[in-house]
Amino acid sequence: MQYEISPVPVSAYPEVTAVWEASVRATHDFLTEADIQFFKPLILNEFLKAVTLCCIKDETGRIVGFAGTAEQKLEMLFVDPAARGRGIGKALLAHVIASQEVTKVDVNEQNTQAVGFYLHNGFKIISRSALDGMGKPFPLLLMELEK
Secondary structure (H helix, E strand, O other), X not given: OOOOEEEOOHHHHHHHHHXXXXXXXXXXXXXXXXXXXXXXXXXXXXXXXHOEEEEEEOXXXXXXXXXXXXXXXXXXXXXXXXXOOOOHHHHHHHHHHHHHOOOEEEEEOOOHHHHHHHHHOOEEEEEEEOOOOOOXXXXXXXXXXXX
16 A cells, blocks of 8 residues: 655644554553653653654544654654554655665564564564663664665
């Protein structure tokens, strides 16, 4: 399926954060409610403005998936759980690979669905970190697109 991919304006950050939260609740079962509440304001107020964002909207104009990149690295890719299985994540990934030359992504090791998604889409695991970027005990797999 073909999707129109568009930039995300700052005014849509609350909507993007809501997609992030819904997606995290559906896929990151290793996070506690306190973890989600810790990360949520950081996503909204810090992390979104630190990346180049693009999104896919549904027929009503609601954002159903988004990706954020910085320096050829995919920093975030989240899809609304109600829209999963429609190729939205794959379309966003293909777009950032083609338009921003993305070759790397860090994935929570405990998010086995995401690990499988990236492996299926041509990435390989190159290393592992016991801590996430915030120093929290959520191991990361550093993955790179196979050439």
